[in-house]
Amino acid sequence: MKLYSIEPFFYRVPRGFASRIRIFFFKLFGMRLGKRNRFEEGRVRRCRNIQIGNWNAFTAGYFIWPVDNNGADIRITIGNNNYFNKNLMIDACNSISIGDFNMFGPDVYITDSNHSFGKNISPSEHPMIKGKVSIGNHCWIGAKAVILKDVELGDYCVVAAGAVVTKSFPSGSLVAGVPAKLIKSI
Numbered sequence: 001m002k003l004y005s006i007e008p009f010f011y012r013v014p015r016g017f018a019s020r021i022r023i024f025f026f027k028l029f030g031m032r033l034g035k036r037n038r039f040e041e042g043r044v045r046r047c048r049n050i051q052i053g054n055w056n057a058f059t060a061g062y063f064i065w066p067v068d069n070n071g072a073d074i075r076i077t078i079g080n081n082n083y084f085n086k087n088l089m090i091d092a093c094n095s096i097s098i099g100d101f102n103m104f105g106p107d108v109y110i111t112d113s114n115h116s117f118g119k120n121i122s123p124s125e126h127p128m129i130k131g132k133v134s135i136g137n138h139c140w141i142g143a144k145a146v147i148l149k150d151v152e153l154g155d156y157c158v159v160a161a162g163a164v165v166t167k168s169f170p171s172g173s174l175v176a177g178v179p180a181k182l183i184k185s186i
Contacts, residue, residue, distance in 0.1 A: 044065075066093075075093070095132045096111075111133070147165045158173070164178045172185050
């Protein structure tokens with residue numbers, strides 16, 4: 001037996017075990033979690049506000065971040081068979097919904113709210129302006145993309161790397177730019 005053939009075993013087994021421990025604690029703290037998910041090292045808060053389906057993979061550096069309050073409402077809903085690359089941030093004050101079979105590149109940021117602001121008042125003293133985000137099925141969100149509040153992406157959308165999505169797009173849209181614009185319909 002060649003040494004390189006057993007290398008994956010020593011690499012995957014410890015990470016798989018750590019993922020199972022994380023899943024145990026996520027469920028213990030109230031996360032509604034399906035089967036066969038994988039969580040590498042990252043941060044989650046308010047587990048009871050999160051619902052995740054089956055066969056999702058979260059690579060290192062994720063933040064799944066519902067608003068820090070005592071409510072029991074589901075604020076983040078993720079379907080099945082999604083892949084989230086490193087350094088994902090899902091920041092939900094109201095509602096973020098992600099469908100099935102999506103791929104997210106590294107450093108993607110998704111939020112459903114904005115800080116309000118005004119003259120002579122600190123932004124931290126203003127209430128958040130809450131909205132919703134909905135991402136359909138079979139979408140591909142490129143590296144460093146930003147998806148802001150009140151955005152709905154239909155099925156089979158592609159968001160180019162570095163795009164800032166500020167408005168909704170129908171199914172089959174390829175969007176790019178800052179702010180994101182429709183490049184073509186697929």
